[in-house]
Amino acid sequence: MSETGVNLRGVRQHNRALLLTHILRAGGLSRVELAERTGLTQQAVSKIVPELVALGLLDEERQPASGVGKPRTLLRIRAHARHAIGARLDRDEFHVLRTDLTGAVEASIGGPLPLGFTPEQAVTAIADATRQLAVGAEGVLGLGVGAVGPLDHDAGIVRGATNMPGWHDIPLRDLLAERTGLPVTLDKNTNTAAFARNWPHADNTATAVVLVGTGIGVGLLIDGRLYRGPRTNAGEFGHTTLAFDGPRCGCGRRGCVEVLHNTAADTETAAGLLGIGLADLVQVLDLERIVLAGRAVRAAPEVYRDTVLARLGELLPLPRWQRIEVEVDGLGEKIVSRGAAAEVLSKFFVDPR
């Protein structure tokens, strides 16, 4: 239960956002279908729709008749009414893209960053690309950034990634907001990657999106939404202990998933070790799906998928009440930046006025 009282304005805002989201997810719906899906009456829907049309967010589209009676009028999101920018900041490169209001990618810019780049260099690269992408696009809602953690999502501060000297408590969100003039959202790359999988097509499948790059992290989709944790540092999976008397890791501990994975003799062994760690995660969170992504996975997708699946099969009791899907993400290198843009869009959909 939410902690605050609900008034009538809140009801209308909720239902307005609800209709918009349903139309987006379905790619287009009639008033009748909206009423069916939301549980509202057709009349309630008919009172809210004109508001959204007046805001320029919906297009009405007459449908050819397909049966008896007046044909339904399709309502679609006006995709070009608004836009969002999403960025990925990695240890050696960056990537920025623009989406329309539905989250479809329209254009992108990316490139390498010099070894040991400074915050200033990163801000310049992302801000320049943002400016280029924003040209001619009306209604740019904001800039979302997915960066390597740990970082503070709420405060918009990069705490300092390992192997990136000079990056300690950098207020990246505010720096970028100042340079671009846009509202900026900062989040861990694992979180934006998970968000990309969950927006706009949210389902309630408990999912871990595993990003395997220089580090290993997970984005957690729980109860139909992204779980960031109270200090927005959830998903630090790379330093889970698999062998408490194993080799030293860069984090100071022993036998972490990350050090075992990165020093493994071959890809299959590496993927198998990852699978052991994931089995623990599945059991603790009752996960239903593992999505593998990141550079290392893209280099050998089948090996990762098959090996992880096989290892989970060995380690989990796996009766009918504990099934697990393993898949390789299909968004490729865009997953992080696309998800960052999606975070911007999702805020708009909550209150489009």
Added chain:
Amino acid sequence: MSETGVNLRGVRQHNRALLLTHILRAGGLSRVELAERTGLTQQAVSKIVPELVALGLLDEERQPASGVGKPRTLLRIRAHARHAIGARLDRDEFHVLRTDLTGAVEASIGGPLPLGFTPEQAVTAIADATRQLAVGAEGVLGLGVGAVGPLDHDAGIVRGATNMPGWHDIPLRDLLAERTGLPVTLDKNTNTAAFARNWPHADNTATAVVLVGTGIGVGLLIDGRLYRGPRTNAGEFGHTTLAFDGPRCGCGRRGCVEVLHNTAADTETAAGLLGIGLADLVQVLDLERIVLAGRAVRAAPEVYRDTVLARLGELLPLPRWQRIEVEVDGLGEKIVSRGAAAEVLSKFFVDPR
């Protein structure tokens, strides 16, 4: 965002439940304070309160004047308007208690169960105790049961605990409902234990309640509520791998927390191994608090608390953005049954009509 539309009935129900919950948590509130805390106007509160009084759920209590102006009228929950029964079913004993509407424990009954007891024996023991406890208590809302997992909370079925032959897919919820005539809720003991910590005084601190008995499990309090997982099997923490080439565990895997803990040379070593596993959990879920409970912890509370805390201190980077509290639960052996009763009560508070 919820997936369904909100209508006016829903608004009133939400606000009604909200007022009741605030009064419960504070132990008593005036209309003015309710308005402040909920964000509703005083008038809205004044329209809802008489409903709750008419339902017999609130008492009005004139307050002595403490300053200028008309003194506030205190509103309290009528503790004896309703009651709940909570039960714990363990591998060798059971425990049943009765609470009033505020969750205060009024009476309890418990005792041993024979080695390898059958479902029938368990049902009889719990149903008999329930009958005794319900005598004279008006408005018994239901029976909550906390049992060893794995089980299916939604279907009310015990899947079959290790070391308990004859317990395979037992519809314990329905069996108890038939025998007692009460609505029954079945949940894992770790979940009801966590629930006991979170109701009625919910806070948003991300917490794991660790139950250390013959097995080891956790109840997860995330975003202010209990996380059960999609198949209600979250919290299977005992079989997390700490040493993937370690000794065999009863679950078929190697080097689980549980087997290492249970075969450790002494309590301190055992607690230290538990601490390693908990460090992983803290990092993945960004936990802020660990609550230790269960028979083993009650036998040596200081050892567990200090050892786990020390181990977390070693293993976590622990800058200011990753603090962790470790405490031993104070509810003792009642934690599981008290939480089971709380689950019953919490449902009533959501819709008290």
Added chain:
DNA sequence: CCAATTAAACAACAGTGTTGCCAAATTATC
């Protein structure tokens, strides 16, 4: 006793979704 102050209720109101009814658009049938 009276003014000031605070709590709570009363009355009128604006906004919400719902119900009942009707016009418009199309297909199926005669």
Added chain:
DNA sequence: GATAATTTGGCAACACTGTTGTTTAATTGG
């Protein structure tokens, strides 16, 4: 081609919600 049947979508009246403005009740301080 005319007519009935069916479905969509809008209009009007309605019941219910929380809000605003005002009044009444209860208490303190002078």
